[in-house]
Amino acid sequence: MNEVTPYRVLDVGAAKLALRSPIARLHADLDRVYPHLPETTHGGFADVRVSLLPGSPLRLRGRQVSLWSEGERPFEPYPIHSALPLFEWGSNYLLSQRLNAYLLLHAGVVARDDLALILPAAPGSGKTTLTCALHLAGWRFLSDEFAVIDPDTGEVLPMVRPAPLKNRSIAVIGERDAAVLGPLYPGTRKGDVAHFVPDRDSTLARHRRARPRAVMFPHFEAGARLHCEPLDSAAAVMRLGLNSFNYRALGAVGFRAAVELARRTKAWELRYGDLDEAIACIETLFASLP
Amino acid sequence: MSPRASAETALLLRALHAPVELDEPGWDGLLRRARACGLHARLAAAQAATPGLPDVVRRHFLSATRIAAYRRKLMEAELFQLAALCDTGFPVVVLKGAAYALQRRRMATGRFVSDVDLLVPAAHLRTMEQALLAAGWRSEALSPYDERYYRDWSHETPPLRFPGHSLELDLHHAITPVTGSLAFDPAPLFARCEPLAGTPFHALAAEDQVLHACVHCFHDGDLALRVREVVDIDGLLRELAVRAGFWDNLLARAAELGLQRPLWYGLHFARAWLDCPVPAAVLATLPAPAAPVRRIMDALVARAMLPGDLDGPPSPGVRLARTAMLVRYHRLRMPAHLLLPHLVRKTLLRLRASIAAKKEAPDASAP
Numbered sequence: 116m117n118e119v120t121p122y123r124v125l126d127v128g129a130a131k132l133a134l135r136s137p138i139a140r141l142h143a144d145l146d147r148v149y150p151h152l153p154e155t156t157h158g159g160f161a162d163v164r165v166s167l168l169p170g171s172p173l174r175l176r177g178r179q180v181s182l183w184s185e186g187e188r189p190f191e192p193y194p195i196h197s198a199l200p201l202f203e204w205g206s207n208y209l210l211s212q213r214l215n216a217y218l219l220l221h222a223g224v225v226a227r228d229d230l231a232l233i234l235p236a237a238p239g240s241g242k243t244t245l246t247c248a249l250h251l252a253g254w255r256f257l258s259d260e261f262a263v264i265d266p267d268t269g270e271v272l273p274m275v276r277p278a279p280l281k282n283r284s285i286a287v288i289g290e291r292d293a294a295v296l297g298p299l300y301p302g303t304r305k306g307d308v309a310h311f312v313p314d315r316d317s318t319l320a321r322h323r324r325a326r327p328r329a330v331m332f333p334h335f336e337a338g339a340r341l342h343c344e345p346l347d348s349a350a351a352v353m354r355l356g357l358n359s360f361n362y363r364a365l366g367a368v369g370f371r372a373a374v375e376l377a378r379r380t381k382a383w384e385l386r387y388g389d390l391d392e393a394i395a396c397i398e399t400l401f402a403s404l405p
Numbered sequence: 406m407s408p409r410a411s412a413e414t415a416l417l418l419r420a421l422h423a424p425v426e427l428d429e430p431g432w433d434g435l436l437r438r439a440r441a442c443g444l445h446a447r448l449a450a451a452q453a454a455t456p457g458l459p460d461v462v463r464r465h466f467l468s469a470t471r472i473a474a475y476r477r478k479l480m481e482a483e484l485f486q487l488a489a490l491c492d493t494g495f496p497v498v499v500l501k502g503a504a505y506a507l508q509r510r511r512m513a514t515g516r517f518v519s520d521v522d523l524l525v526p527a528a529h530l531r532t533m534e535q536a537l538l539a540a541g542w543r544s545e546a547l548s549p550y551d552e553r554y555y556r557d558w559s560h561e562t563p564p565l566r567f568p569g570h571s572l573e574l575d576l577h578h579a580i581t582p583v584t585g586s587l588a589f590d591p592a593p594l595f596a597r598c599e600p601l602a603g604t605p606f607h608a609l610a611a612e613d614q615v616l617h618a619c620v621h622c623f624h625d626g627d628l629a630l631r632v633r634e635v636v637d638i639d640g641l642l643r644e645l646a647v648r649a650g651f652w653d654n655l656l657a658r659a660a661e662l663g664l665q666r667p668l669w670y671g672l673h674f675a676r677a678w679l680d681c682p683v684p685a686a687v688l689a690t691l692p693a694p695a696a697p698v699r700r701i702m703d704a705l706v707a708r709a710m711l712p713g714d715l716d717g718p719p720s721p722g723v724r725l726a727r728t729a730m731l732v733r734y735h736r737l738r739m740p741a742h743l744l745l746p747h748l749v750r751k752t753l754l755r756l757r758a759s760i761a762a763k764k765e766a767p768d769a770s771a772p
Contacts, residue, residue: 135716160429160461164437166716185441186715215468364475 121156122164125149128321129263129272130214132206133161138169138180141198148199148277148297148310151318163209167198184209197300200308203279207260210274211360217272218372219360220262224271224325225254231271231325232401233262233380234333235358241335241387244284247311248390249397251291256317257325261360266372269379270324275317277310285309287390329401330355330382339388343396348374351382408677408703413438414632414711418678420448421636424455432462434715441712442630443517446473450515473515476572477506480518483572484606487521490536491605497533498524498598500577500617501637504608507601512640520564520573524609526595527578534562534576542567542574550750559583580617585738587620589662611645612658619671620664626734627727628709632678635710639675642683652687665691674706705729 122133123145136142163184170179170192179192182205189208193201211219222235223246232254236242243259250256257271259278264271277297280288288311289296297310332346332354346354355373356362362369381404387393410418417438419425427435439445449466452458458466480503491497498504500522505513525533538544542565547555555563560579567574580594581587597610609617618641622634645651659668669691675681676688694702708726713719719727 158430160433160459162461162465164433164715168717181718183717185437186712186717186719187441188718212472213465213468215471216464364472366471366475366478368471 122158122161124155124159124161125152126155126321127152127274127276128257129217129261129274130162130210131160133164134167134202134206136167136180136198138167138195138198140196141167141180141202144199144298145202148312149318150295150312151315162213163206165202165206165209167202169195197303199298199310200279200300200303203277203310207276210261214261214263215361215364218264218266218362218365218369218376220264220355221260221358221360222262223249223259223278224257224262224273225249226257226325227254227401229255229323229325230328231257232397233271233327233330233376235262235330235355236333237358241284241333243278243280243311244287244335244390245333245393247278247280247284247288247294248291248394250313250317251288251294252394252398255320255325256313259311264327264372264376265324266365266368266375268324269327269372269375271327272324273317273321275313275321277312279308280311281308282306327376327380328404330376330380331397332358332382332384333393334384334386336386336388339386341389341392341396342386343400344384346382346384348377348382351377351380354382408674408707410678410707410711411713415678417444417448417712418632418636419680421451421679424452426455426457429459429461432459436462436465437715438712441715442632444633444636445469446515446517447633447636448515449473470515473517476518477513479570479572480506480521483521483567483570483574484604486540486567487523487574488605490533490540493529493533493536493605495526495529496595496598496607497605498595498607498609499601500524500580500609501621504601504614505637507604507606508608510640510644512637512644516637518572520575522575522577524577524580524591524594526591530562530576530578534565537565537574537576581620581624582738585624587624587663587667587737589664593662610658611641611648611651612655613662615641615645615655615671616659616662616664616668619667623667623670623706624734624737627731628706628734629727630710630712632710632712635671635674635678638671639679639681642672642675642681646682652684656687656690659691666694669693670702670706674710678711 120135120137122135125132166183167180168183170181172178178195180195180198180201181188181192182190182201190205220233220235222233223242225232225246234242234246246259256275257273261274262271263274285307288294295312297312299307299309301307330351352373355376362373383400385393413434416425417435420435421444436445439448446469449469453466484503499507502516502518503521505516544563544565547563560582561575561577565574565576579591581589594609594613597613598607599610600607615638618634618638622631622638659665672683672688676683693699705726708723709730713723
């Protein structure tokens with residue numbers, strides 16, 4: 116297949132991903148979750164270059180797919196119909212290992228007028244849901260997984276990829292006006308997964324950097340009353356470090372980038388049980404910034 | 406005849422010493438090939454000053470350089486913590502990467518460190534191990550069988566780790582497996598080890614460092630992608646060759662310790678792949694393998710060690726070569742009356758584990 120299948124290149128902004136696979140379902144799924152990206156197969160530089168190859172059709176417990184990167188298989192195989200989640204998860208992991216020219220936060224990022232709101236959070240705190248909901252409320256979508264910070268300029272680079280919604284968030288976001296979701300992958304270990312598709316304008320703006328303006332550490336709690344508390348810069352730096360993929364590995368560079376980010380932004384901690392209340396609160400706070 | 410590297414791999418090996426000029430697709434391929442065998446930070450160090458690097462390549466080099474520097478910091482932190490325990494009545498020798506770093510060798514730049522290896526005299530192994538355990542290092546819980554494998558048949562203790570640290574600590578009492586055909590009394594290593602200024606540690610004498618790198622390179626598992634260890638040997642030789650009498654001392658020491666064959670392999674492959682300036686007379690002095698063995702090893706070692714197709718699984722030829730090297734490794738490590746029961750036991754345990762694992766449902770989202 117090496118001569119036959121060309122690499123499909125996805126330019127998502129801060130990175131270029133190249134993949135090839137003979138699995139037709141994967142390409143159909145990619146068409147659905149990257150509808151606004153031009154289809155390219157050019158042979159330039161890619162930050163991640165992977166092959167997704169099907170396993171033996173004779174496997175009794177169902178056919179699998181493996182992700183191959185530089186001649187190795189860094190992850191366990193997935194069921195073959197879940198090639199897209201494997202590609203999304205696996206390529207994000209590889210990016211987190213390779214983009215250490217930047218400070219990488221585990222965060223959603225949205226922007227208004229190129230002023231960015233960064234939402235760093237641990238898995239399970241509702242970061243993806245809130246990021247998608249803000250985007251549907253009119254904010255530009257920059258990223259769901261990585262806040263890619265250039266330590267030289269302090270700017271945040273977009274990485275516009277589909278956002279994996281899990282379980283109940285699928286319906287919460289799917290019911291909103293204009294929400295576009297990709298295929299449903301039922302019964303993964305994290306439960307059901309479906310990808311939210313960022314809109315065309317956000318995709319086209321994937322090379323337009325934004326200036327960080329506010330940082331909000333969200334935490335969803337079913338039934339919780341809205342509680343928003345400002346954080347001072349020192350506390351914000353510590354929490355940025357905790358929510359970073361490479362803060363420690365970057366050493367002094369990472370520390371300075373986190374301090375600069377905290378100095379240039381205002382930070383809050385946000386606990387919420389109602390998504391629309393949270394959005395209204397964020398809109399008000401963001402508009403009130405000098 | 407010499408062991409062949411593909412044109413792409415030959416380019417990578419050349420790029421570890423001299424600037425190369427490439428377009429973006431060319432850099433893409435070269436970086437992938439370097440990543441495949443853990444040489445990307447070394448490539449970055451070698452090409453840092455190359456004019457006209459595309460921005461994206463510069464970024465990847467910066468990324469690799471930062472990770473290598475971070476791992477080195479972790480290693481230094483580990484050594485700093487170990488130093489308190491190493492002011493002992495016996496020499497504590499740091500091996501390989503940690504030694505290269507403490508000796509400030511050029512070849513340590515961009516070299517990824519994955520663990521810390523210490524060598525102590527066998528008589529003090531228990532003392533050292535107890536001191537480490539008392540200071541907080543822990544070893545994984547092992548079955549009594551594995552415990553015995555390490556104690557009686559290996560040249561190191563089970564790997565230790567300080568809780569929360571990412572580097573592993575291996576405590577050795579020899580540099581060759583005690584049951585293998587290369588086994589020798591390590592006393593001469595300690596007799597000539599050198600103190601590392603400003604630390605309580607020692608390093609092997611220069612010649613012994615080369616010999617250890619050769620033994621380690623050609624006698625460890627299936628040799629998959631171990632070309633980086635040949636790069637280590639090449640780096641050591643280039644740095645040490647300027648010393649007066651180095652080659653003669655190296656040959657004499659190899660003869661004394663019975664390590665001529667591993668040295669031959671090290672010199673042979675360093676010269677073939679990295680153009681290492683090994684004098685022809687030096688190689689000719691060493692007893693070479695017989696021509697047919699040499700041809701087979703050239704083919705197998707190249708397939709096992711050098712990166713192959715990057716776009717998918719290793720080819721059947723590569724897998725076969727690695728299996729052959731694994732068989733060779735076991736044969737050299739243990740005599741048949743120990744090896745066969747050991748392999749039968751390990752195979753049964755692996756089968757049992759894989760049957761148990763299959764009961765779990767496949768999963769599409771976990772790491």
